[in-house]
Structure formats: structure tokens, C-alpha cells
Amino acid sequence: MIGIIYNPVTNSGKSADRMKNILSLLDAKGAEYRYVETERAGQAPELAKDMSAECDIIAAAGGDGTVFEVANGVYGTGKKMMIIPLGSGNDIARSVKLNDLQDEELVDILIAGRSRPFDCFTVNGDTIGLEFVTFNLVVNIISMFKDPANQSKGYGGLVFKAVRATKPYRYHIKTENGEYDIDSIFLTAQNTATAGGGLPIYPATEDDDGKFDLIVSKYTGSIRKYLNLASLSKGKLSQQPNITVERVSWAEITPASNEKYILDGEFFETEGVRVEIAPEKIEMVVR
Structure with a gap:
């Protein structure tokens, strides 16, 4: 199963239509997924940890801040992570060449689930x-x-x-x-x-x-x-x-x-x- 964590305030709320389109594409392809939206800053790590119990891939739908939070929940679970770049910077997505893709391409990549290792670092011993x-x-x-x-x-x-x-x-x-x-x-x-x-x-x-x-x-x-x-x-x-x-x-x-x-x-x-x-x-x- 795929888990998707979406930050609705990403890019000043301008990404809502794209998120709806991505969900529609997943439905059209018969993908099984769980979708949640964050309600406050700092919530995504706990959502990601919760999703890791039933999802093989956890996608962060938002900007670099959302990716940062989701990574702090995914780290150590052994589950895969994907970036759905909906922010204004999307520099982490650039590193894995997922920026500037069409929604259908992102959905196909998410369903395929091909992955590679990505370095993490700690700050003051805890935050990833x-x-x-x-x-x-x-x-x-x-x-x-x-x-x-x-x-x-x-x-x-x-x-x-x-x-x-x-x-x-x-x-x-x-x-x-x-x-x-x-x-x-x-x-x-x-x-x-x-x-x-x-x-x-x-x-x-x-x-x-x-x-x-x-x-x-x-x-x-x-x-x-x-x-x-x-x-x-x-x-x-x-x-x-x-x-x-x-x-x-x-x-x-x-x-x-x-x-x-x-x-x-x-x-x-x-x-x-x-x-x-x-x-x-x-x-x-x-x-």
C-alpha cells in the first residue's frame, strides 16, 4: 500500500488542484493508497510513523519542509519514501530528478516504487x-x-x-x-x-x-x-x-x-x- 501525506498550505495553498489530480490518477490506475492531510506544523513525522505500519511507500506531497518532516517519521522504519514536489523550492526533489514532472509521470513512478539509498544526516544527535x-x-x-x-x-x-x-x-x-x-x-x-x-x-x-x-x-x-x-x-x-x-x-x-x-x-x-x-x-x- 502507498501512504500519502499532503500539506495543504504548501505553496500558499496553490497546490490543491494538483493534489486532487494526482489522487484521481491513482484511482484510475487502481492503486491502493491511504491519504491524509496535515493539520498543523510538526504533525507529519507522527503521521509517517503511523503509516509505516501498513504502507510500503510513504509519499511526502509538499515542499522541502514537508519532505523534512516526513523523513523524520520514515527514518528507521525500513519503508521507502517518495517526494511529490508541490512546493516552491523542491530542492530535495531535484536531487532525485522528480521536479518538473507531469502528474501522470509522478503517479507511475510512485506505483512502480523503484528506489535507491539516500543519505541522511543528524543535527545535534536527533533531528534528521x-x-x-x-x-x-x-x-x-x-x-x-x-x-x-x-x-x-x-x-x-x-x-x-x-x-x-x-x-x-x-x-x-x-x-x-x-x-x-x-x-x-x-x-x-x-x-x-x-x-x-x-x-x-x-x-x-x-x-x-x-x-x-x-x-x-x-x-x-x-x-x-x-x-x-x-x-x-x-x-x-x-x-x-x-x-x-x-x-x-x-x-x-x-x-x-x-x-x-x-x-x-x-x-x-x-x-x-x-x-x-x-x-x-x-x-x-x-x-
């Missing part, structure tokens, strides 16, 4: 993530993108505005390779190639190699951050002289003061995080 943990610049970009007042504005303009507003913060970073202090405007532990709605953070990132990429910019002045932005849009950020990339299995990131960060599209606040590859993977349904 699939995509990234990021500080500073990307936090500002996503904050502006999610602000209803900016919905009519172009994405490129919002990114430029976020870069202009972002100031360097001081971080202490420790990995299996050593530790150091750095002033940075961009710092991310990346498990997928894109973030922030398709920004090609590091195209070489792999989601099934048992490691993640720690990408850190050293702040060297305002001009360099605009050069970084230009290279980021082309997927060449790692080629900039102030950027370092470490492929690691764990990292401790401690900001000089309490700071917001984003984990898979969800906002948190912390005095420091430990990101570590989880001992198990999730079997992710793919094309």
Missing part, C-alpha cells in the same frame, strides 16, 4: 535532515522568498537584495580534518546539489556517498560577495578563491552569538550545531 544546514546568506534569501510581501517580486532581485543586506558573522568550525575560526557570509553543510529554490550551490555534491560537503566563504569584502553571487548562479561558487569545500562525515558549527539557521527549509535558532551523517539511509523512490 536530507538537504542542508545553512547559515547567514541562504537564510536571508529564503526569508525574503517566503515573505508574502515579496511574492510578486522576481527571484533574482530578491537574491541580489539578500546579498546586499548580508553581513559577515564569526564562526568556529570543527571537522574530522581540523578546526578554525572564520568570518563568513555563506556557510552550508550541503547534501544536495541545489538549495534555495534551485540555486546550484555545489553541483558535485552527492546524496549517496556517506558524506556531505561543508562549503564556507571567507569574507574578504563587499566586492567579492557579489563575485561569489555571479559564480553561484552558474554553479561555479567552489572555484572562487575565498571558498573552501570539505567532504566530511561530521562538522560542528558554532556562531559567535545566537543565530538563525535553516535545516531543509525550516528555521531554527541555535548557539551551535553538530551535523553528522546518520547511520542509516532512506530508500528514496526515483525515476
Whole structure:
């Protein structure tokens, strides 16, 4: 049986017609499924755990935040997971090439159930993530993108505005390779190639190699951050002289003061995080 968890507020509620169409296609193909809608933030993990008792595949229908919650319920159950990308960013779906597909294609993939392992990581020992943990610049970009007042504005303009507003913060970073202090405007532990709605953070990132990429910019002045932005849009950020990339299995990131960060599209606040590859993977349904 297939389980489907749908977040009705995904993409400001604009995905309802697509969800109805997907259910109609499943009915037309005679698929057996259980369907539930979330009623509050934070509910999807418990729904996914409940579904795991009777469902072989659990699908997260929504954006990256919904995928994040469902993954926290699916992890450790041994059940497969699929993404029905209905959000505005859909970066985890991009990693498994499920974004921009027609509804009928998604339904066929869901019914077929072909899967592959997908790396998970833990944050501070418990919460499961699939995509990234990021500080500073990307936090500002996503904050502006999610602000209803900016919905009519172009994405490129919002990114430029976020870069202009972002100031360097001081971080202490420790990995299996050593530790150091750095002033940075961009710092991310990346498990997928894109973030922030398709920004090609590091195209070489792999989601099934048992490691993640720690990408850190050293702040060297305002001009360099605009050069970084230009290279980021082309997927060449790692080629900039102030950027370092470490492929690691764990990292401790401690900001000089309490700071917001984003984990898979969800906002948190912390005095420091430990990101570590989880001992198990999730079997992710793919094309």
C-alpha cells in the first residue's frame, strides 16, 4: 500500500488542484493508497510513523519542509519514501530528478516504487535532515522568498537584495580534518546539489556517498560577495578563491552569538550545531 501525506498550505495553498489530480490518477490506475492531510506544523513525522505500519511507500506531497518532516517519521522504519514536489523550492526533489514532472509521470513512478539509498544526516544527535544546514546568506534569501510581501517580486532581485543586506558573522568550525575560526557570509553543510529554490550551490555534491560537503566563504569584502553571487548562479561558487569545500562525515558549527539557521527549509535558532551523517539511509523512490 502507498501512504500519502499532503500539506495543504504548501505553496500558499496553490497546490490543491494538483493534489486532487494526482489522487484521481491513482484511482484510475487502481492503486491502493491511504491519504491524509496535515493539520498543523510538526504533525507529519507522527503521521509517517503511523503509516509505516501498513504502507510500503510513504509519499511526502509538499515542499522541502514537508519532505523534512516526513523523513523524520520514515527514518528507521525500513519503508521507502517518495517526494511529490508541490512546493516552491523542491530542492530535495531535484536531487532525485522528480521536479518538473507531469502528474501522470509522478503517479507511475510512485506505483512502480523503484528506489535507491539516500543519505541522511543528524543535527545535534536527533533531528534528521536530507538537504542542508545553512547559515547567514541562504537564510536571508529564503526569508525574503517566503515573505508574502515579496511574492510578486522576481527571484533574482530578491537574491541580489539578500546579498546586499548580508553581513559577515564569526564562526568556529570543527571537522574530522581540523578546526578554525572564520568570518563568513555563506556557510552550508550541503547534501544536495541545489538549495534555495534551485540555486546550484555545489553541483558535485552527492546524496549517496556517506558524506556531505561543508562549503564556507571567507569574507574578504563587499566586492567579492557579489563575485561569489555571479559564480553561484552558474554553479561555479567552489572555484572562487575565498571558498573552501570539505567532504566530511561530521562538522560542528558554532556562531559567535545566537543565530538563525535553516535545516531543509525550516528555521531554527541555535548557539551551535553538530551535523553528522546518520547511520542509516532512506530508500528514496526515483525515476
